[in-house]
Amino acid sequence: LIWSHARSGFAMNRRTPAGQADWKNFPNPDAPVDHDVPVLQVRSGDGKELKTVLFGYACHATVLGLMEISGDWPGFAQQYFEEDHPGAVAMFLNGCSGDQNPYPRRLLHYAEGHGRSMATAIEAAIETEGKPLSGPIRAAIAWPEIPYQEPPSREVLEATRQGKDRYDASHAALLLDTLDATGGLPKSYPVPVQVLRFGDGLNLVAIGGEVVVDYSLRLKRELGELGGGAPVWVAGYSNDVMTYIPSRRVLDEGGYEGGGAMRYSMSIVHPAPWDPSIEDRLVGKAIELFNGLR
Structure with missing residues (x-):
């Protein structure tokens, strides 16, 4: 196992102010993003043959419309990478993309273009020196009850x-x-938080729901310090997807990701927006699990 990373820039925050206490779905180049592309390589024992790559990025796969069936930009990225590496398998792990969209969008050639951009970023990542991972893979998971x-x-x-x-x-x-x-x-909902430690070389945090990008930026900072500078990879949409997971900032701002989307859920009963403690509860649980795996 080898960890490396690169960057790609087509994701942009989609939350744009639209008057007092209102937000619209529109590209906002001044809002937070995470353009990191983490890549985990699986190679043969001698290191010569690339078997698999697992790559991540914080961005919705929504170039195309709701009525079009496609793997969207991640699917094209996988296709292009596998064409360039016969026999290798490319897999995608979505990041904290709850408030991140690909731009430009809505045309097929944009999905293909973003896919090519991502495949190129993966190539760039595996051409770097990379960081071999050794030691045991330790994992822990919890479902903290997040109140409404x-x-x-x-x-x-x-x-x-x-x-x-x-x-x-x-x-x-x-x-x-x-x-x-x-x-x-319901007074609360159990949101899964999982931590995987690849020896002392890489820490992966996976949170359920459509997690906004603030979580990735905060966890990379805080767990990076606790882990002695080891890279931190943060994924959303993991183990359960129940609705959006806003940070305290996004919750206070309101709008679709801040609680408005909950009214569209007909399979899970969300009676009200999340409690303002949601961010600290989830980040705190991730840190607790991380410390328990030392």
Whole structure:
């Protein structure tokens, strides 16, 4: 196993201010991003034959529209890399891309272009000296209960169900049905947090849900210090995807990733936005698991 990394720049934060306490889905070049491309190589025992690469990047795979079936830019990246390395397998691990979109987008050749850009970044990563990994692979996982904020009252839900916004009305109806069936609404949800340590050479943190990029930037900083400078790889969408996972900043700002998306969930009952403690709870749990694997 060899760890290396490169960079790619087509991801951009998609949260742009749209008036007081409102945010729109629009490219914002001044907002946080994580352009790192971590790569884990699996090679033969003598190191000469490349068997597999696992690569990551913090960006939605949404160049193409919702009604188009495709692997999008990660799929093209895998295709191009495997064409250049017959017999090798390329696999993708999504990063903290909850608020990150590929730009430009919505045309097939953009998906192909971003895929080519990513395949080139993987090539650049494996051409660096790289860091051989040795020692045991240690892992730990936990499901901390993340509380919700106070839900709307029954009276508010009844009024919302009769409103003109069909998404708000559907969500209110779901909450009312849950109230009638169980006598209450969920107070928390278990969000998985997993840590893998590859010897003392690489630390991987995997969090469930559509995690915004602030988590990656914070965990790389804090776990990087705790781990003596060993690289930190942070993935989202891991072990469960229930909704968006905002940082405290994004939660306070509001908007789609800050809690608005929860009203679209019909399979999981989210009665209200996450409690403001969500970021510290998840980061704290990752650090706790990391320390337990020393």
